[in-house]
Amino acid sequence: MADPVLLAIDERGVATITLNRPERLNAINMAMRDLLWEYLQACRDHPDVRAICFRGEGRAFSAGADISEFGTAPSLWESRRARHQRDLWGLMLSLPVPLVARMHGFCFGAGLELPLCCDVRVAAEDTRFALPEVTLGYIPSAGGTQTLPRTIPPGAAADLILTGEPVGAEEALRWGLVDLAVPAERLDEAVEAAVEEVLAGPFAPGRPRL
Amino acid sequence: MDAIGTVAVGRGASADGIVEALEGFAEGGARVAVVEWGEDAELAGWPGDRVRWLWRDYPLPAVFAFEGRLAGAGASLALGCDLRVCGEGASIALDGSSLDGLTAARARTLLRLGDGEPVPASLPAGEALEAGLVSRVGAEGTAGEVARGAAEAIAARGPIATRLAKEAVWRGLDLPLEQALRLETDLTLLLQATKDRAEGVRAFLEKRPPDFSGE
Numbered sequence: 001m002a003d004p005v006l007l008a009i010d011e012r013g014v015a016t017i018t019l020n021r022p023e024r025l026n027a028i029n030m031a032m033r034d035l036l037w038e039y040l041q042a043c044r045d046h047p048d049v050r051a052i053c054f055r056g057e058g059r060a061f062s063a064g065a066d067i068s069e070f071g072t073a074p075s076l077w078e079s080r081r082a083r084h085q086r087d088l089w090g091l092m093l094s095l096p097v098p099l100v101a102r103m104h105g106f107c108f109g110a111g112l113e114l115p116l117c118c119d120v121r122v123a124a125e126d127t128r129f130a131l132p133e134v135t136l137g138y139i140p141s142a143g144g145t146q147t148l149p150r151t152i153p154p155g156a157a158a159d160l161i162l163t164g165e166p167v168g169a170e171e172a173l174r175w176g177l178v179d180l181a182v183p184a185e186r187l188d189e190a191v192e193a194a195v196e197e198v199l200a201g202p203f204a205p206g207r208p209r210l
Numbered sequence: 211m212d213a214i215g216t217v218a219v220g221r222g223a224s225a226d227g228i229v230e231a232l233e234g235f236a237e238g239g240a241r242v243a244v245v246e247w248g249e250d251a252e253l254a255g256w257p258g259d260r261v262r263w264l265w266r267d268y269p270l271p272a273v274f275a276f277e278g279r280l281a282g283a284g285a286s287l288a289l290g291c292d293l294r295v296c297g298e299g300a301s302i303a304l305d306g307s308s309l310d311g312l313t314a315a316r317a318r319t320l321l322r323l324g325d326g327e328p329v330p331a332s333l334p335a336g337e338a339l340e341a342g343l344v345s346r347v348g349a350e351g352t353a354g355e356v357a358r359g360a361a362e363a364i365a366a367r368g369p370i371a372t373r374l375a376k377e378a379v380w381r382g383l384d385l386p387l388e389q390a391l392r393l394e395t396d397l398t399l400l401l402q403a404t405k406d407r408a409e410g411v412r413a414f415l416e417k418r419p420p421d422f423s424g425e
Contacts, residue, residue, distance in 0.1 A: 174339070
């Protein structure tokens, strides 16, 4: 069986990280977080990596965290310790290379929070975006309560986070949740152009870094 | 007590009366407050400390609905709320020079203005939506309905989660990102110990609507 996250580095130094669990709409489970952690550390330490592009295999970028694994940590303390020791989202926010997200289908929960740690977000026009954690009696926990109000106007962020309701590309573009929305058939081309652009220029973070 | 507490601001309203109504909602078990600004609304003042009280200390998410031209104390009251919605013919006037410090600071936060950038004097609904000062715009005359739609969504969510989400968003925004992320982590850990979160996950996996008790 293929790994649920794949890493490939091309001759330009562009690392492509693919969420590869399409049968579960790329719901991010612990195995995927472990691989993301490993791959992002490798990208950070690899002298040739100049940019990282995130994509999802199948119908969605990612429908969010794998909820079937919620509540399986041995204790709250263990959960907190693990989170601080292996701070995947903090690692993303500290990487010294530009991060580009290729977004399509559903970008829900952690599937939106991961792109929110990126500098450039390019989406297909029919993408749906949401932070629906409050529907589970929970709040975004991959940085979304902090990255979203620093990315889009905070009143709009409060609406998304408090209601948990999805928005489409029109709202996403209006508020800067995505930098560009294109017809689905042109998504790869637009992402490639965005990657070329970040490779061409000096690195200017598109969002606050740690 | 209904899950949605609605205060209609009309002729002769007082700031104390609005605060009393809002506090009553929170104490009575409502999950969200709606402030409906009526066409005949009168409010002598809504000072900066009450603007801050609304977003920082008032526990419930609050949705503000308005039509027509919103100015003065009404605009200040709106700034304090978490969500603002309006009809498409509405506008909001924020006379930057007359706002007190806390109110101006809130306006600057919501409009993401940098140092030295002036608070715009007046924003019609479309521009307010572009700027994210309002997050939903309905047809003229439907602001109350739009507000109830947002409030119904919030009321259906886990009530501890929506309170902590409000705290995370507004308290976090003032913190350096690293500390803000730690705040989020600690609030999520608090939620992991709630019955609501367990119910939310169970309901999702059983493909049924959750029944949140607020515990």
